[in-house]
Amino acid sequence: MSTIETAAAIALGDIAVRYGDHRVLNDLSLHVAAGEIYALLGGNGAGKSTTLSVLLGFTTVERGSVSVAGIDPGRDADGARGRIAYLPENVALYDHLSGMENADYLLALAGEPKPRGAIGEAFVAAGLGEDAWDRRLSGYSKGMRQKVAIAVALLRAVPVLLLDEPTSGLDPRATADFNRLLHAVRDRGTAVLMVTHDLLSAADLADRIGYLDGGRIADEIAAAGPDRFDVRALHDRFQQRIAA
Numbered sequence: 001m002s003t004i005e006t007a008a009a010i011a012l013g014d015i016a017v018r019y020g021d022h023r024v025l026n027d028l029s030l031h032v033a034a035g036e037i038y039a040l041l042g043g044n045g046a047g048k049s050t051t052l053s054v055l056l057g058f059t060t061v062e063r064g065s066v067s068v069a070g071i072d073p074g075r076d077a078d079g080a081r082g083r084i085a086y087l088p089e090n091v092a093l094y095d096h097l098s099g100m101e102n103a104d105y106l107l108a109l110a111g112e113p114k115p116r117g118a119i120g121e122a123f124v125a126a127g128l129g130e131d132a133w134d135r136r137l138s139g140y141s142k143g144m145r146q147k148v149a150i151a152v153a154l155l156r157a158v159p160v161l162l163l164d165e166p167t168s169g170l171d172p173r174a175t176a177d178f179n180r181l182l183h184a185v186r187d188r189g190t191a192v193l194m195v196t197h198d199l200l201s202a203a204d205l206a207d208r209i210g211y212l213d214g215g216r217i218a219d220e221i222a223a224a225g226p227d228r229f230d231v232r233a234l235h236d237r238f239q240q241r242i243a244a
């Protein structure tokens with residue numbers, strides 16, 4: 001077993017998933033180490049959300065191994081979910097509650113209640129202005145909602161963060177705030193797996209980018225050196241794959 005597999009907080013080994021006759025994942029292997037951001041790209045229907053669903057224990061694999069911080073979600077879904085912070089594309093929060101009340105409630109639900117002061121600190125870290133804390137969520141923008149959710153993720157100090165299309169619908173400033181925050185989460189030692197169609201965001205954020213095609217990682221590239229990724233080269237590389 002390689003070093004990365006041993007250290008991986010997220011480990012998928014040759015998994016296969018099918019819905020009826022439709023095979024979606026086929027020998028997919030993917031490892032994300034603690035303190036690493038992995039961006040998972042792929043065409044519509046490639047199986048990106050299914051991959052997250054496997055890690056969350058909502059979808060079972062036909063074969064292969066799945067590990068979330070050492071736990072197999074197929075055997076212990078609650079145990080795995082307890083180690084995961086998950087941000088779906090549209091964060092499910094309660095519109096009639098304030099940002100503070102939402103965070104308070106979600107943390108209590110996760111069995112990790114926190115005092116108002118700690119939640120406020122996480123809101124500040126997430127860039128959510130104090131004037132918004134006690135306002136109902138119905139008046140929040142998508143970016144503000146995401147800040148509440150990521151503040152909760154920060155407070156939970158879980159080893160794994162899963163994100164589905166986190167930057168879709170965010171304006172450039174909210175995206176920049178989000179990127180900064182995600183790097184802080186990564187630097188704390190969390191393994192981050194982000195599903196996205198946004199190549200620019202992937203290039204800005206990720207340490208590795210994988211392209212899912214034919215049910216497995218068909219192409220993978222790691223950031224190297226201070227120049228990080230060349231977005232144009234990435235685009236051409238993945239575009240060729242789509243055209244092939």
Ligand SMILES: Nc1ncnc2c1ncn2[C@@H]1O[C@H](COP(=O)(O)OP(=O)(O)OP(=O)(O)O)[C@@H](O)[C@H]1O
Pocket residue numbers: 019024042043044045046047048049050051
């Ligand atoms: N519960 C389900 N039952 C049957 N088929 C499903 C189910 N969930 C997903 N699929 C199918 O599996 C395939 C992969 O879906 P998935 O949502 O994982 O793809 P995706 O890469 O996330 O796509 P997108 O980029 O469009 O969100 C699609 O063809 C989808 O229609």
